[in-house]
Amino acid sequence: MRKMSEKIVFCKGGGCTAKLGAGVLSHILERLPKGPPDEKLLIGYDSKDDAAVYQVAEDLAIVQTLDFFPPMVEDPYLFGKIAAANALSDVYAMGGEVKTALNIVCFPEDMDLNILGEIMRGGSEMVQAAGGILAGGHSIADNSVKYGLSVTGVVHPKKMYPNNQGTPGDVLILTKKLGVGIICTAARIQEASKEALQEAIASMTTLNKRASEISRSYRVHACTDVTGFGFLGHLHEMMGGRCSCRIEAREVPVMKEALHYADEFFLTAAGQKNRNHLKDFVRFKEVSFAMEEVLFDPQTSGGLLFAVHPDDVENLQKELQAEGLPAKIVGRITEKEEAEIQVG
Amino acid sequence: METKIVDARGLACPLPVVNAKKAVGEFQEDGVLTVLVDNEIAVQNLQKFAAQRGLSAAGEKKADKEYEVKIQVVPGKASASQKKEEAQVGGEVKDDAEEAISCSPDSRKKGMVVVLSANTMGYGEEKLGKALMKAFVFALTKQDVLPETVMCYNSGAYLTCEGSGSLEDFKALEAEGVQILTCGTCLDFYEIKEKLAVGSVTNMYEIVETMERAKIIVRP
Numbered sequence: 096m097r098k099m100s101e102k103i104v105f106c107k108g109g110g111c112t113a114k115l116g117a118g119v120l121s122h123i124l125e126r127l128p129k130g131p132p133d134e135k136l137l138i139g140y141d142s143k144d145d146a147a148v149y150q151v152a153e154d155l156a157i158v159q160t161l162d163f164f165p166p167m168v169e170d171p172y173l174f175g176k177i178a179a180a181n182a183l184s185d186v187y188a189m190g191g192e193v194k195t196a197l198n199i200v201c202f203p204e205d206m207d208l209n210i211l212g213e214i215m216r217g218g219s220e221m222v223q224a225a226g227g228i229l230a231g232g233h234s235i236a237d238n239s240v241k242y243g244l245s246v247t248g249v250v251h252p253k254k255m256y257p258n259n260q261g262t263p264g265d266v267l268i269l270t271k272k273l274g275v276g277i278i279c280t281a282a283r284i285q286e287a288s289k290e291a292l293q294e295a296i297a298s299m300t301t302l303n304k305r306a307s308e309i310s311r312s313y314r315v316h317a318c319t320d321v322t323g324f325g326f327l328g329h330l331h332e333m334m335g336g337r338c339s340c341r342i343e344a345r346e347v348p349v350m351k352e353a354l355h356y357a358d359e360f361f362l363t364a365a366g367q368k369n370r371n372h373l374k375d376f377v378r379f380k381e382v383s384f385a386m387e388e389v390l391f392d393p394q395t396s397g398g399l400l401f402a403v404h405p406d407d408v409e410n411l412q413k414e415l416q417a418e419g420l421p422a423k424i425v426g427r428i429t430e431k432e433e434a435e436i437q438v439g
Numbered sequence: 440m441e442t443k444i445v446d447a448r449g450l451a452c453p454l455p456v457v458n459a460k461k462a463v464g465e466f467q468e469d470g471v472l473t474v475l476v477d478n479e480i481a482v483q484n485l486q487k488f489a490a491q492r493g494l495s496a497a498g499e500k501k502a503d504k505e506y507e508v509k510i511q512v513v514p515g516k517a518s519a520s521q522k523k524e525e526a527q528v529g530g531e532v533k534d535d536a537e538e539a540i541s542c543s544p545d546s547r548k549k550g551m552v553v554v555l556s557a558n559t560m561g562y563g564e565e566k567l568g569k570a571l572m573k574a575f576v577f578a579l580t581k582q583d584v585l586p587e588t589v590m591c592y593n594s595g596a597y598l599t600c601e602g603s604g605s606l607e608d609f610k611a612l613e614a615e616g617v618q619i620l621t622c623g624t625c626l627d628f629y630e631i632k633e634k635l636a637v638g639s640v641t642n643m644y645e646i647v648e649t650m651e652r653a654k655i656i657v658r659p
Contacts, residue, residue: 280453360460360488364452364480371483384491 137252138189144258145188145319148250156252160185163199163243167279167395168296171210175217175242177299181322181396182244183225187307188258188320188399191250193225198232201241214242225304254311256318259335261402265316265428267340268412270306270420271298271398273326274353274389280363281356291352298350299396305418306399313411314404321397325369327390327436329400331376334428334435342390342426342438344382349389357385357392365393378434390438402428441470441512448477448505455481456488463492463512472510479616482506503614547616550654551586553579555595558603560659572598575659576605585617586657588649590641592622600626600634609637622646 124140137156138148146160162182166174179196186193198218202211222229227246261267278295281287303320310318319329326347334340369391379387398420403411408424415422445462447455459474466472474485482498485508489496496510559568560575576598579586589612591598598605599621613619619638626632626640641649650656 284453284457360456360484360491361453362456362484362487364478364484367452367480367483367487371480384487 137255138257145185146191146248148189148191148252148255150252154251156250156255158186158189158191158248158250158255159246160248161199161243161245163201163241164395165239165241168282168292171213172217173296173300175214175219176221177217177296177396178214178242179218179221179244180300180302182246183221183227184303184320184322184396184399186246186248187303188256188318189248189250190254190256190307190311190315190318191248193222193227193246193248193304195230195247196222196225196227197230197245198234199241199243199245200232200234201237201239202234203238203240204236206240210240214240218242218244221300221302225302256315258317258319258329259333259337261317261333261335261338261428263338263428263430264405265402266405266408266424267330267342267426267428268401268403268408268415268422269321269326269348269398269425270303270401270415270422271301271321271394272348272350272421273321273394273397274350274392275299275394275397276325276363276366276392277353277356277361277389278350279395281352281359281361284361286359286361287356288352291350291356294350294352298398301396301420303399306415306420306422309414309418310399310401310403310411313407315401316404317402319400321394321400323365323393323395324372325366325391325393326397326400327373327377327438328369330436331373333400333402334376337431338428339430339432339435339437340426340428342436344386344390344438346423347386347390347425348421348423349386353389353392354383354385357388362388363393366391369393373436376435378437380437380439382438387438398422441466441468442473443470444473444475446475447481448475450476452481452484456484459485459488459508459510463494463510466512466514468514470512472512474508474510476506476508477504479506482508485510500615503610547587548584548655549587550652551584551588551657552649552653552655553586553589553657553659554650555589555591555598555659556593558594558597572659573604576608580608580611585612585615588618588620588653589638590620590622590646590649592625592646594625594629596621596625596629596631599637600631601636602634603636606636613637620645620649 135150137150138144146158148156148158150156168174183193219229275295275298278287278291282292317333319333321329366388412422412424443462445458447458455476462472476482486496486498489510494510496508498506498508500506558572559565560571561568597603599609609619620641621635621638623640623642626635
C-alpha cells in the first residue's frame with residue numbers, strides 16, 4: 096500500500112480538525128456585505144446550516160455543499176473515501192438526495208500521481224455508493240494534499256431538515272460514535288492501536304445515507320451532521336439560541352479507545368478551540384475529563400444528530416440500530432434554561 | 440530543584456503536551472518544567488494537562504508567537520484519575536479546569552470595553568493630549584486585566600493607523616486576543632482607510648451593540 100506519510104507535513108491536523116475555529120469564522124461571516132435577499136434561498140449561511148438550499152420549483156430545491164481538507168489517515172484511498180463521505184454528509188444532514196459531485200483537489204506537482212489516483216478512486220467509489228454521479232472537478236498544484244467534493248443534491252422544500260428547528264420535548268439521537276478526531280491524532284504520533292484506527296476508519300467511511308433515508312419516515316424537526324465543531328458545537332448550533340438541552344453523557348456513543356487517548360492527552364488544537372468557543376454555553380456535571388474532551392472532539396465524517404418527536408424516537412432508534420448503526424438516544428431538548436447545554 | 444526545558448515551538452498539537460508529559464515523567468525530584476510553544480491554544484492544552492495531573496502551571500506570553508508555560512512538577516503527584524475523584528468529592532469538577540484555562544495569558548475581562556473617541560486625552564494643549572493618549576494605550580497593555588474590546592472613533596481612528604505612536608501597543612493587545620475596532624466612517628472621513636495598521640474596521644451598529652453589551656466602558 097502506498098503511503099503519503101513521508102510527504103505530508105506531519106501532525107498538522109487533518110480532516111475536520113483542520114477547520115477554522117467557529118469564533119473566528121462567525122466574526123468574518125457576520126461582516127460580509129449581503130446582496131439583495133432572494134426568497135428562493137431557503138437556507139444560506141445566515142443560519143449556519145450544513146448546506147445551502149435554493150428552491151427551483153414548488154416541489155424541488157437544490158442542496159449545495161462543499162467540503163475539503165488535508166489527510167487524516169495515511170492511506171490515500173481511505174483518505175479519498177473519508178473526505179468524500181464527509182462532503183456528501185451535508186446533503187444527508189439536510190434530508191436530501193445526492194445527485195452530482197465535483198472533485199476538489201490540491202496536490203503537490205512533485206508527488207507521485209498514483210497517490211492522487213488512489214485518493215480519487217476512493218472518492219469516486221463513495222459518490223457511486225451515494226447514488227450520485229461524479230461530474231467533473233478542479234485541481235491545483237499546492238504544497239500539501241487536500242481533497243474533497245462539491246456536492247449537489249435535491250430535496251423537497253417542505254421536507255428538508257433545518258439544523259435549528261428542534262422544539263422542547265424533542266429527543267436527540269446520534270447515529271455514529273464520537274472520538275475519531277482523537278483517535279486519528281493518536282495515530283499520527285503512532286500511539287493508536289490498530290483496532291482503534293480501524294474502528295475510526297470504518298465509521299468515517301460509512302455514509303450517512305441510510306440514516307438520513309430511514310429518518311424520513313419519522314417526525315424529524317432538526318438535523319445536522321457532527322463534524323469539525325464537535326458534538327457540543329453542532330448541538331449548540333441546533334439550539335439556535337431558542338432552546339436548551341440536557342445530555343446524558345453515559346448514553347453518548349463513544350469509541351472506548353478515544354477516552355483512553357484523551358486521558359493520555361493526545362489533544363488537538365481544534366478540540367481546544369471548540370472548548371473555548373463553547374465555554375459559556377456548556378455546563379458539565381460529574382463528567383470525566385476524557386469524556387469532556389471527546390464531546391469537544393472535531394469529528395471527520397461524523398454521524399447525524401436528529402431532534403425527533405418523542406413518540407417517534409423508539410422506533411427510529413430501533414430501525415437505525417437494525418441497519419447496524421450505533422445510534423443512541425443521547426438527551427432531550429428543553430425550554431430555554433440558564434445553561435444552554437447541560438451534560439451530566 | 441530540578442529544572443527542564445521542552446522547546447515545542449513549531450510543533451502542532453498534540454506534540455507539545457505529549458513532549459511535556461514525557462518530560463514530567465522524567466523528574467526525580469520537585470522542580471519546574473518550562474515548555475515553550477508558539478500559540479495560545481497549545482498553552483491552554485498544556486494547562487489542561489497540568490490541571491488533570493494536579494500540577495500548577497502558569498502561562499506567559501513572551502512575544503509574538505512565543506509563549507512559556509511553567510509547570511511545577513511534583514514526582515508521584517496524584518494521577519489524573521485520582522485527581523478527578525478528589526475534585527468530585529468537592530462537588531463541581533468543572534471549576535478546576537475552567538480556572539486553569541482562563542488564567543494567564545488570557546487575561547481579558549469579558550464585557551470591558553475601552554473607547555478611544557479622540558487621538559488626544561483630555562482637554563488642553565494638543566501636544567500634551569497626544570502624549571497622554573500614547574501613555575494611556577501603553578499603560579493599558581501593562582494591566583493585569585485587559586479589555587475585551589478597544590474601539591476607536593472620530594479622531595481616535597488615527598491611533599490605529601500608520602504614523603500612530605501606539606501601533607506596537609495595539610498589536611501587543613491584539614496578540615493577547617483583545618479585539619481592536621476602528622470606525623469605518625471615520626477612516627473614510629479622514630481619508631486614512633488604507634493606512635489602518637492594526638485590528639479591523641467596524642460600523643455604527645457594532646459600536647452601539649458593543650457599548651450596549653459592555654459591563655464596563657473605560658474612556659480616557
